[in-house]
Amino acid sequence: xxxxxxxxxxxxxxxxxxxxxxxxxxxxxxxxxxxxxxxxxxxxxxxxxxxxxxxxxxxxxxxxxxxxxxxxxxxxxxxxxxxxxxxxxxxxxxxxxxxxxxxxxxxxxxxxxxxxxxxxx
Numbered sequence: 521x522x523x524x525x526x527x528x529x530x531x532x533x534x535x536x537x538x539x540x541x542x543x544x545x546x547x548x549x550x551x552x553x554x555x556x557x558x559x560x561x562x563x564x565x566x567x568x569x570x571x572x573x574x575x576x577x578x579x580x581x582x583x584x585x586x587x588x589x590x591x592x593x594x595x596x597x598x599x600x601x602x603x604x605x606x607x608x609x610x611x612x613x614x615x616x617x618x619x620x621x622x623x624x625x626x627x628x629x630x631x632x633x634x635x636x637x638x639x640x641x
Contacts, residue, residue, distance in 0.1 A: 564638060569631055576628045580621065587617045 565573065593599065594610055 565631065565635060569634075572627065573631045573635070576624055576631070580624050580628070583617055583621050583624065587614065587621070590614055590617070 590610060590613060594607075594614070599607070
């Protein structure tokens, strides 16, 4: 019975005659993926998250100071004399600082909320 699906050769075993892989192999692969994902959330912040939470206030402070210095320079009466390249780079840096601050505050809030939920639950 060459080419028929009988016995252990069921048309899905993955051999050269079968077009599809064995469902048992698929199940094993799915189980490996499931083991790589944690089933429940961690009971505490990871080391990396703890370090981030500790460093975010200083990072935000540094960005705010840079933003203040940049704004003061851009508000100077003779700022236009610095040239268009400097004005463009300062404007781009100002926009980048705004984005970095927004991301830092969002991450800080996320980590604080996660820490609070871990302490309360």
